[in-house]
Amino acid sequence: MPLHLATHSSSLEHHTPRGHPERVDRITAVTGALRSGAVDVLELDAPKVHEDLLASVHSRSYLESVRTFCSSGGGSLDPDTYVVPASYEAALHAAGAGPALVNRMRTHSGPGFVAVRPPGHHAERDRAMGFCLFNNIAVTAKFLAEMGQRVAIVDWDVHHGNGTQNTFFKDPSVMYVSLHEFPFYPGTGWVSELGEGDAVGTTINIALPNGTTSTDYLAAFRQLVLPPVRQFDPSWILISNGYDAHVDDPLGGLRLESEHYGWMAAALCDIVPSDRIVAFLEGGYDLGALESGSIATARGLLGAYGDFELPDEVVGQARRVTDMAADLISRHWDLG
Numbered sequence: 635m636p637l638h639l640a641t642h643s644s645s646l647e648h649h650t651p652r653g654h655p656e657r658v659d660r661i662t663a664v665t666g667a668l669r670s671g672a673v674d675v676l677e678l679d680a681p682k683v684h685e686d687l688l689a690s691v692h693s694r695s696y697l698e699s700v701r702t703f704c705s706s707g708g709g710s711l712d713p714d715t716y717v718v719p720a721s722y723e724a725a726l727h728a729a730g731a732g733p734a735l736v737n738r739m740r741t742h743s744g745p746g747f748v749a750v751r752p753p754g755h756h757a758e759r760d761r762a763m764g765f766c767l768f769n770n771i772a773v774t775a776k777f778l779a780e781m782g783q784r785v786a787i788v789d790w791d792v793h794h795g796n797g798t799q800n801t802f803f804k805d806p807s808v809m810y811v812s813l814h815e816f817p818f819y820p821g822t823g824w825v826s827e828l829g830e831g832d833a834v835g836t837t838i839n840i841a842l843p844n845g846t847t848s849t850d851y852l853a854a855f856r857q858l859v860l861p862p863v864r865q866f867d868p869s870w871i872l873i874s875n876g877y878d879a880h881v882d883d884p885l886g887g888l889r890l891e892s893e894h895y896g897w898m899a900a901a902l903c904d905i906v907p908s909d910r911i912v913a914f915l916e917g918g919y920d921l922g923a924l925e926s927g928s929i930a931t932a933r934g935l936l937g938a939y940g941d942f943e944l945p946d947e948v949v950g951q952a953r954r955v956t957d958m959a960a961d962l963i964s965r966h967w968d969l970g
C-alpha cells in the first residue's frame with residue numbers, strides 16, 4: 635500500500651524573511667524524507683483549490699484582499715505572517731491539495747499526506763494569522779462534509795488551531811480535537827471551549843502545560859482523544875500534523891519524540907481505515923524532527939507500528955488539566 639503524497643512546487647516560492655522559522659527548507663525536509671525510500675510513495679501534484687470551496691471557509695472579501703496584497707508586492711499580513719507575490723498561488727495550491735488527495739483516495743487504497751506551505755490551522759475566516767493564509771484542513775473537511783462524509787479533525791500541532799475550531803464551532807457534523815501547549819500562541823484552546831449550540835461536545839481541547847512529558851501527552855491522547863473520536867464514528871479523519879510538539883522543536887515546549895507520531899497515527903487507523911486518513915503538514919521548525927517525524931507518521935499510517943503501547947495514565951504536572959478536561963468531556967462522551 636502506498637502513501638499518497640500531495641505537494642506542489644509553488645510551496646517553494648512562498649519566501650519568508652531570513653531567520654523566519656516557517657521557511658522553504660521545511661518542505662524539502664519532509665518531501666526529501668518521504669521520497670528517500672523509507673516508505674512507498676505515490677505523488678500528486680496539488681491543483682489550485684476551487685474558488686467556491688475556498689469561499690465556504692473564507693469570506694470573498696478576505697480572499698480578494700490577500701490576492702491584491704500579494705500582487706502589489708506582499709509584506710507583513712500580521713506580526714508573524716509574511717507574503718511575497720508568489721504566496722497567493724502557493725496558498726491556492728496548498729488549499730487544493732487535500733480535496734485532490736481525497737478524490738484520489740476514493741478509488742486508490744493508501745493513506746494521504748499533504749506537504750505544502752503556507753500551513754493553515756490558524757487562518758480565520760477573515761484573517762491571516764500565525765504563518766497561515768488559507769485554512770487547508772478546514773477546506774478539505776468542508777469538501778468531505780458536502781459529500782455527506784463525517785469528519786473528525788485531530789490537531790497535534792503544538793499550537794491550538796483557532797481557525798479550524800472557529801470554522802466548526804457551531805457545526806455538529808465536524809469534530810475538532812486538539813492537543814496543544816497552553817498557555818501559548820494563539821491563546822485560545824482552553825478545556826472549557828467545547829463548541830456551541832447543538833455542536834457542544836464536538837470541540838475538544840487538551841491544553842497541556844509547558845514541559846509536559848511524552849508519557850503524559852500520549853496518555854492524554856489515549857484517554858481523552860481516542861474515545862470521543864471513536865464514538866463520533868467518523869468516516870474520515872484529518873490530522874493537523876505539526877511537528878512542533880517534538881522535543882527538538884525550537885518554538886514548542888512539549889516533548890514528543892519522532893516515533894510517537896507513528897504511534898498516534900497507528901492508533902487512529904484503529905478507528906477508520908488508513909485510506910480514510912489524511913495528514914496535513916502544519917508547523918514544525920526543526921528540520922531533523924520534520925524528517926524523522928514525517929517518516930514515523932507515514933509508517934504509522936501504513937501499519938508499520940504494530941506493537942506500540944500508549945501509556946495508561948497521566949502522572950505528571952499535566953494531571954491537573956487533564957482531570958479538568960476529563961470531567962468536561964465525560965459529559966458528552968464515555969471515557970471508559
Ligand SMILES: [Zn+2]
Nearest residue numbers: 791793878917
Ligand atoms: Zn504550530
